[in-house]
Amino acid sequence: MELAFVLVKSKMGHEMEVMNSILKIDGIKEVMGTYGQYDIFVKIQVPSRSQVEKIITKELRKISNVVSTTTLPVIPGQGEK
Numbered sequence: 788m789e790l791a792f793v794l795v796k797s798k799m800g801h802e803m804e805v806m807n808s809i810l811k812i813d814g815i816k817e818v819m820g821t822y823g824q825y826d827i828f829v830k831i832q833v834p835s836r837s838q839v840e841k842i843i844t845k846e847l848r849k850i851s852n853v854v855s856t857t858t859l860p861v862i863p864g865q866g867e868k
Contacts, residue, residue, distance in 0.1 A: 788832060790861040791839045793847065795827035801852035802826050808850045814842050825857070836860075 797805040802820055806827055809818050817830040829847070831839055839860065848856055 788834060789836050789839050791831045791843075792859040792861070793829040793831065793843060794821075794825040794857040794859070795829060795847070796824075796854040796856075797826045798852040798854060805850055805852050809847060812842055812846050814838060 795805065795809070806818050806820065809815055809827065809829055814831050814833040815829060816832045817828075819828045820826065821828050831842055833839055833842065839858075843856060843858055847853065
């Protein structure tokens with residue numbers, strides 16, 4: 788299972804609209820609004836790395852009012868008990 792976190796910047800005033808669109812994407816496990824440099828925190832969990840890439844490049848980045856994304860892929864096995 789591949790896990791990645793994505794930090795999303797959206798156009799001001801469109802955060803909830805973007806969050807609702809992100810929640811409709813298969814493989815998205817959590818979406819939370821944040822304060823600071825980024826507006827939205829997204830957790831992706833899917834079976835393969837290629838699915839992570841597809842979600843980000845073909846779906847998430849194409850959502851209206853998404854300005855930019857920063858992806859943090861998780862290193863398998865680190866931080867697990």
